[in-house]
Amino acid sequence: MASESVGYLAIADHYRRLIADRQIADGQRLPSVRKIADQWHVATKTAQRALQVLRMEGFASPVTGLGYAASFRPHESAVLRVKVNGTRQRGEQYAEGDEALILSAEVTPTTGPAGDVLGVEPGSPGILRTGMVKRGDKVIRMSHSWFPVELADLVPELLTVESTAPGNVARIEAATGRHTVVTADHFTVDLLGLQLAQSFGVPQGEPILARTTVRHDGLGVIEYGTTWFPRHVVLAVEYTDAADHAN
Incomplete structure (x- = not known):
């Protein structure tokens, strides 16, 4: 499982599947940033980004002083991921007079x-x-x-x-x-x-x-x-x- 080249999205996908399959129960503590970094041989920033992705998608919730807990409520949200290679321009293009x-x-x-x-x-x-x-x-x-x-x-x-x-x-x-x-x-x-x-x-x-x-x-x-x-x-x-x- 550990790899020096693994990315934060791969780590997030791994835990997302475990949470969705109920191998990690709703409310169960997720591994800490340090533990994820050690297990996957990545920087702590990479581990933190993976947890942030899970948090943004509703698969993890912060627990004050304890890190993150699994969160899976399929009737409340479902994530569909679209990956785009390229650069998105910042902001929107407005009409004259906006x-x-x-x-x-x-x-x-x-x-x-x-x-x-x-x-x-x-x-x-x-x-x-x-x-x-x-x-x-x-x-x-x-x-x-x-x-x-x-x-x-x-x-x-x-x-x-x-x-x-x-x-x-x-x-x-x-x-x-x-x-x-x-x-x-x-x-x-x-x-x-x-x-x-x-x-x-x-x-x-x-x-x-x-x-x-x-x-x-x-x-x-x-x-x-x-x-x-x-x-x-x-x-x-x-x-x-x-x-x-x-x-």
Whole structure:
């Protein structure tokens, strides 16, 4: 099972199958980061990324002070994985006249899975940027983006409500020498809570498309964000065949 070249997705797939097949029971403790790293002969960062994938997909849940426990609720969620070789452009392409606004940019305690994904204790400080995109009088996009707090001094633009080219991830890469090697997008349909419903100006409980994005440089998370799109907003994704493009 151990291999120096094994990737974090292979490790995640291994434990996902064990959890789905009930060989690891719902609620049972998963091996620690250190134990996984030792068993698979990988770096602790690789082991941590594997557990984060399981957490993002609903197959693991953090237990304060104890690591992770298996979580399998097939009637609540099912994961369908699509692997794309290539680079996804950052953000969306807006129409002329669309208005992109940064609503807040601050250092604040991490909430929800943010601390877990960033690799810090829940409630530890992180950089949170919130924004929206308006088309006329309608809000067509809301977003939350978390960044590691240590980037505040290196990229002071993270704490401003301005959004200018080349974008904050590009600034982070230029300031730190880190480079995004994996961008993971997870899409799910949910029902609007009160706060988002008020932001979109629609009734609470309407369906919403949520995209969770994690950008990773192979050593740690650069950005963890969630973007919400209301009904009647189409998120169109185009794929270009690299071989055909080269010709």
